[in-house]
Amino acid sequence: KQPVALATEEEISALFPDCDTGAIPPVGAAYGLKTVVDESLEGHEDVYFEGGDHRSLVHLSGAEFHQLMGKIPHERFSM
Template identity: 55%
Template sequence: MEDVMAISQRLRGYMDRCGTRFDEWPHEHSSEMARAAQAAHVPGRQVAKAVLVQAGDEYMLAVLPSSKHVSFNFLQQWLARDVSLAEEHTAAALFPDCELGAIPPVGAAYGLKTIIDDDMLMDQDVWFEGGDHHTLVHMNAENWRRLQKGAGHFAFSI
């Protein structure tokens, strides 16, 4: 497998264009968000995870706390269409500069719509994987909201 930058170039470029300020928090390799949160000494509710879903004929990112799960029933009701988990090969094609399972929760950087769970708009600080399993991106709430401008939000996690 070829080396992947800590923060994907596409995400870094988008964050720069949005004028967001952020820190990089290296940690030991972890393919589980809960372990990444533990390694950074961050509560799971403040670590955003991205779940690539297919809603009808469109792909979008559902962003929620790493300590929670997507309620596909809530998503289907809110979007008024069938919603399912996207396949891994689709995620690899849409996020070619990211490791599998380390999708950044910023759909706009990849031309995708983003839906944010309301719980991700509550805390002062947010952490998330920026494309690999070795680094968390950290930013305050103001920068997080700037990065997510235009994203829809409602309560869809359980």
């Protein structure tokens, strides 16, 4: 497994120029980034996340989120 580190604000701004600072949606694949989904998101009826700004909230059913992220590796990395 590769080591993981938090990106700096400058790195995030360069990777997500269309998003507000701190409002990065969890769809790294849409930006050509390797992405890992936390296993704790499995089995939820609903998933909500910021849509790239601090005013928009995206809602997906658990099934829709699974379909969107189904082929992306799933790992346990949160507590």
